Amino acid sequence: MKVEQFRADLRAWLDEHDLTPGPDHSLQGHMRQYTRVLRALYDADWMRYGWPEEVGGLGGPAMLRAVVGEEVVGRRLAEPGPYSMLEVLTPTMIDYAPVELAAEMVPRLLRGEEQWCQGFSEPGSGSDLASLTTRAVQDGDNWVVNGQKVWTSYAQYSTRCVLLTRTAPGYDGITAFFVDLDTPGITVRPLRTMHGVDEFCEVYYDDVVVPAERMLGKPGDGWRLAMDLLPYERSTCFWQRIAYLYARFDELIAQASDPDEYELGAAYLALHTLRCRSRTTQHRLADGEPLGPQTSIDKVLLAGAEQRLYDTVRDLLPGTLELDDTPWRSEFLYSRAATIYGGTAEIQRNIIARRLLDLGKE
Amino acid sequence: MDSESLQLLEDGLRKTMATASGQQLDAALAELGWLEMLDEMPEAAVPLVFRLLGETGAHAPVLNDVVLRAAGREGGGTVPLPFAGGSWVVWGRTDQPSSALGDDLPIHRVVQGDPVPVAAGRHALGWWLVGAGRAMLSLARQHALDRSQFGRPVASFQAIRHRLAETLVGIEGAEATLVAAAAEPDDLSFLLAKAAAGQAALTAARHCQQVLGGIGFTAEHELHRHIKRALVLDAMLGSSRELTREAGKALRAKGFAPRLAQL
Numbered sequence: 001m002k003v004e005q006f007r008a009d010l011r012a013w014l015d016e017h018d019l020t021p022g023p024d025h026s027l028q029g030h031m032r033q034y035t036r037v038l039r040a041l042y043d044a045d046w047m048r049y050g051w052p053e054e055v056g057g058l059g060g061p062a063m064l065r066a067v068v069g070e071e072v073v074g075r076r077l078a079e080p081g082p083y084s085m086l087e088v089l090t091p092t093m094i095d096y097a098p099v100e101l102a103a104e105m106v107p108r109l110l111r112g113e114e115q116w117c118q119g120f121s122e123p124g125s126g127s128d129l130a131s132l133t134t135r136a137v138q139d140g141d142n143w144v145v146n147g148q149k150v151w152t153s154y155a156q157y158s159t160r161c162v163l164l165t166r167t168a169p170g171y172d173g174i175t176a177f178f179v180d181l182d183t184p185g186i187t188v189r190p191l192r193t194m195h196g197v198d199e200f201c202e203v204y205y206d207d208v209v210v211p212a213e214r215m216l217g218k219p220g221d222g223w224r225l226a227m228d229l230l231p232y233e234r235s236t237c238f239w240q241r242i243a244y245l246y247a248r249f250d251e252l253i254a255q256a257s258d259p260d261e262y263e264l265g266a267a268y269l270a271l272h273t274l275r276c277r278s279r280t281t282q283h284r285l286a287d288g289e290p291l292g293p294q295t296s297i298d299k300v301l302l303a304g305a306e307q308r309l310y311d312t313v314r315d316l317l318p319g320t321l322e323l324d325d326t327p328w329r330s331e332f333l334y335s336r337a338a339t340i341y342g343g344t345a346e347i348q349r350n351i352i353a354r355r356l357l358d359l360g361k362e
Numbered sequence: 363m364d365s366e367s368l369q370l371l372e373d374g375l376r377k378t379m380a381t382a383s384g385q386q387l388d389a390a391l392a393e394l395g396w397l398e399m400l401d402e403m404p405e406a407a408v409p410l411v412f413r414l415l416g417e418t419g420a421h422a423p424v425l426n427d428v429v430l431r432a433a434g435r436e437g438g439g440t441v442p443l444p445f446a447g448g449s450w451v452v453w454g455r456t457d458q459p460s461s462a463l464g465d466d467l468p469i470h471r472v473v474q475g476d477p478v479p480v481a482a483g484r485h486a487l488g489w490w491l492v493g494a495g496r497a498m499l500s501l502a503r504q505h506a507l508d509r510s511q512f513g514r515p516v517a518s519f520q521a522i523r524h525r526l527a528e529t530l531v532g533i534e535g536a537e538a539t540l541v542a543a544a545a546e547p548d549d550l551s552f553l554l555a556k557a558a559a560g561q562a563a564l565t566a567a568r569h570c571q572q573v574l575g576g577i578g579f580t581a582e583h584e585l586h587r588h589i590k591r592a593l594v595l596d597a598m599l600g601s602s603r604e605l606t607r608e609a610g611k612a613l614r615a616k617g618f619a620p621r622l623a624q625l
Contacts, residue, residue: 003625063625250618265610268619272554276538279623300531352530353523357503362518
C-alpha cells in the first residue's frame with residue numbers, strides 16, 4: 001500500500017470519526033482518552049497496519065505506523081507519552097518473547113486493553129544502565145526478583161512490565177523478563193516531578209516470583225534487547241513526538257504576542273531539521289539498514305529542538321509561563337528533561353564521538 | 363546513472379578539484395560536461411559537484427550556471443546574485459583578484475541586479491557548505507587524534523569529543539534538510555536547507571577552530587581557507603540569519619508551520 005494513499009484514507013476516516021478528547025486533562029484523563037482512541041483505531045484496523053499477523057497485525061511497512069502516530073498525535077487526539085510505550089515495547093515482544101506469549105499479549109496492548117511499562121533505570125544506574133543491580137535468581141521453574149527501579153513511566157496504569165535484571169556480572173549478565181505488575185511483592189510509587197504530572201514511578205520488587213517462560217530471550221540477552229529497542233524509540237516514536245511539537249508550535253504561532261520573526265524562524269528551523277533527519281532515519285530503517293549509533297544524532301536534534309521550542313514559547317508569550325495556569329507551563333518544565341531522559345545529551349555525544357567519529361577511548 | 367558510474371564520476375571530480383581551482387577548474391568542469399550534467403541529471407550532479415567543492419576546498423564559478431539554468435537562461439556566463447545585507451555581487455569567471463574574504467574568490471560587488479530564482483542556487487550552496495563542514499570536521503578530528511597533551515591524545519578529552527560530536531550533528535541535520543528539499547521541491551524547503559547548511563558550517567568553523575587550537579589559526583594550516591569560504595558562502599543568496607528571519611516571516615503570514623518533509 002502506498003504511504004500517501006494510506007495517509008489520505010486515514011485522514012478521511014479521522015475527519016468522519018470524532019475522537020476529540022473530553023475536558024479531563026489530568027494524567028488519568030489522558031490515559032483514558034488514549035485507551036479510547038486505541039480501541040477505535042484497532043477496531044477500524046488502523047492500529048494493526050505495520051505489525052505482523054502473528055501478533056494481530058495486518059502487515060505492511062513500519063512507516064504506516066509512523067503515519068498513524070503523526071495523525072493521531074498531531075491532531076492532539078492522544079498524548080505522545082503513553083503512545084510511545086506501545087511503539088517501543090511491541091517490537092521488543094515480537095523479537096524476544098516466546099511466540100505464543102507475544103501472540104497472546106500484544107493484541108491487548110494494540111487494542112488499548114492494557115498499558116505496559118519499561119523497568120530499566122535504577123537509583124544507582126542512570127547513564128550507566130549496564131551497572132543495574134536488580135537481581136533475578138533461578139528457583140526451579142521460576143525466577144525470584146529483588147531490587148528497585150525508578151523513572152518507570154506509567155507504572156501506576158500498567159498491567160505488565162518489561163524488566164531488566166541482573167543474573168550474572170557484566171553486560172552479558174543482564175536478563176529481561178515480562179512481569180505481571182499484580183504479582184505479590186511489587187510496590188509502585190509515583191514520583192512528584194517539577195512539572196506536576198506524576199507519570200514517573202519508583203517500582204520496588206521484593207521476592208517477586210516470575211515464571212521462567214516469561215523470560216524475554218535467553219539469560220544474558222537483556223542488554224541486546226535494550227539496545228535493539230532504541231531504533232524503534234528513535235524512529236516511529238520520534239515521528240509522533242515531532243508531530244506533537246509541530247502542533248504546539250502552530251499554537252504558539254497563533255498566540256505569539258511578540259512578533260520576533262528570527263526567534264520564530266529559529267524554532268522552525270530546528271523542528272524542520274529534526275523532522276528531515278527523522279524522515280531519513282525511517283527511510284534507512286525501511287531499506288533494512290541496521291540503525292545503531294546513528295540514532296544518537298536524532299536524539300540530540302530532538303532534545304535540542306524541543307527545548308528551543310519551549311524557550312521560544314517563554315520568549316514570545318512573555319509573562320504567560322510565570323503568571324498564568326496554562327498547559328504551556330507544564331510543557332515548558334517537562335521540556336527541561338528532554339536532554340536527560342532516554343539517554344542524556346552527554347551520553348549521546350559520547351556515542352557519536354566514539355562510534356561515529358571513531359575518536360578512540362576517552 | 364548507476365552507483366558505480368557515480369562513484370567513477372566522483373573519483374574523477376575529486377582528482378580534478380585536487381589539482382585545479384578557479385578559472386582552471388571552471389574549464390576542467392566544462393570539459394567534463396558539467397553543463398550537460400546540470401541539464402540531464404541535476405539531482406545527482408548538483409549535490410555531488412558542490413559537496414566536493416566543499417570537501418576539497420577548491421572553487422569554481424558554477425553557481426552562476428545553476429541560477430542561470432533555473433531562470434531558463436544559457437549556462438556558462440555570469441549573473442548578478444543577491445548577497446547578505448541587500449548587496450549584489452557577480453561571481454566572475456576569471457581569476458581576477460577581488461576584495462572578497464579569502465583572497466581567492468573572484469566575487470565583486472555590483473550596484474544591483476535583476477531578481478533571479480534562488481531556490482536551486484540555495485540547494486547547491488547548501489551542499490557546498492555541508493562539504494566545507496565535513497572538510498573542517500575531518501581536519502579537526504585528525505588533529506585531535508594526533509595532538510598529544512598531558513601525555514594523551516586531546517581526542518580523549520570529553521570537551522573536545524563533544525565539540526566534534528556537535529559538529530557532526532549539525533552537518534547530518536543539514537544534509538537531511540537538503541535531501542528532503544530535493545525530494546519535494548519547494549522554495550521554503552530550499553530556504554530552510556540553505557539556512558541549516560550555513561548554520562552547520564558556521565558551527566563546524568567555531569568548534570573545529572577551537573579543537574585545532576593554535577595551529578588552526580596559522581595561514582600554514584588549511585583550516586582558515588574553509589572557514590573563510592564558509593563565511594562567504596553562508597552570505598551568498600541570503601545568510602542563515604536572514605533566511606531564518608524570512609522563514610519566521612513566512613510562518614506569521616501563513617499562521618501555521620508547514621510540515622514540509624513527508625514520509
